[in-house]
Amino acid sequence: MEFGVILIPLLIFVSGGIAYVGNLVGRAIGRRRLTLFGLRPRYTAQIITIATGMIITVITVATVLLVSRDARQALFQFRTLQEQIEGLRTEIQNAEARLRQLKQGDIAYLRNQEVLRGVIDSRLPLVQVAAQVDTLRLRAVDLALANGISVDGTTGSVLRLFPPALTWDQVAALVKEHPAETILRIVANENTLEGEPLEVSIQLIDNHLVFPRGRVLASGNVDGRQSRDEIGRQLLDLLDRATAAARREVLSPPFARITEAPLLEADIDAARRVVEAISKARRPVRVEVVTDRDAYTIGPVIIDFRPNL
Secondary structure: OOHHHHHHHHHHHHHHHHHHHHHHHHHHHHHHOOOOOOOOHHHHHHHHHHHHHHHHHHHHHHHHHHHOHHHHHHHHOHHHHHHHHHHHHHHHHHHHHHHHHHHHOOEEEOOOEEEEEEEEEOOOOHHHHHHHHHHHHHHHHHHHHHOOOOOOOOOOOOEEEOOOOOOHHHHHHHHHOOOOEEEEEEEEOOOEEOOOOEEEEEEEEEOOEEEOOOOEEEEEEEEOOOOHHHHHHHHHHHHHHHHHHHHOOOOOOOOOEOOOOOOEEEOHHHHHHHHHHHHHHOOEEEEEEEEOOOEEOOOOEEEEEEEEO
């Protein structure tokens, strides 16, 4: 229930009570012909009536301010509230204009889309690390320009680092703090149209061995009594389970959004041979999805299907 539903009737009731008391006092003074400050009784009664009205206003305002925080803000912080409302209105208008632009224009980069990645050996001297960081930056600039990104008219740069205080020299210093190979990942911060500069953030991720060759990522039974299409579908289900296991350890594919699943690659001809062998077995076959070679954080993961025939 809204607070005003209770407050308004209460104020009306209190105001009526005060007016009634004031009327009684005024009548009593009029009958007794009392005076204030040497005034005539009639004027004294008028003063009492006026004072009663003033008391009603004071008590009403005091009651509202006492019980309502919103009323206190509206009365004493009205200008601040107006400025905040105007600021919010401007933000909404800008957001709506931006949304119209995104609907009508060609998007060069999506939010959280990778612009470029590279592996840097953090054990190298800082000068060499900085040189490799700068090389990645220049490659990212070339890719961004090729995708329609333009130069920022204010800063003269194509890639605007976020947070704004961050510099590429500081990025190199942060890379140097990592123990060994480090993945430097440049990621778009927001949906960006062609013809606009690109705001990016930097991710630094240790590149280490996550799945040695022969690691089982998923396993399950595949029914060799089914059609080959169904056998292939069951193998794909196993591949999806393996992808879910790898998602926690391996990056998404290059240039994709960073929230996407990692890429697991399999030899198509080898997979077809597995389907053929399972089909010939004419029985449920235990199949493991295993890594065909060492897999690192940067990916991809090369897998093979290993049937237990």
